[in-house]
Amino acid sequence: MNPRACAVGAWSLIVTGAAHAAAMAAGAATSPPPAEEAARRTMAATHVTIAGLDRTLWQLFTGFSLAMALFIAGLGALNLLALRRAPELFLRSRAAGVLNLCVVLPALALSVLLFPPPPILFLGVSCAAFGYALTRPASRTPCSDG
Structure with missing residues (x-):
């Protein structure tokens, strides 16, 4: 497996998560259009009890969204760490790459x-x-990116 390509994929995941968190922060700091503001107010006024805890739909939406960005x-960061500290996970096996693709492909869909x-x-x-x-063989030396 090609570690440099894995590093590109990992960095793209980091950018995805960081951009998503930044977009959430920017959205919280700006005034949304009237229709979106009305939807937010409705979500904030709609309570749901989950496992005995009272939450609003707005809290759940925000929490899920920020958690998604973090994960x-x-x-991506875990991939970069593995590429640096345990490159054999990528060089000797396709398992890490297959796992990455099995997570990212449905997320893309x-x-x-x-x-x-x-x-x-x-x-x-x-x-x-x-x-x-x-689809590509590994280079002789593992990628030092990350």
């Missing part, structure tokens, strides 16, 4: 169906990079 960036262009682009880059990595 996407974390997956969901993005195409439900999200705006930025996550589609970044997850598309990650899918292409991990797919390319699986």
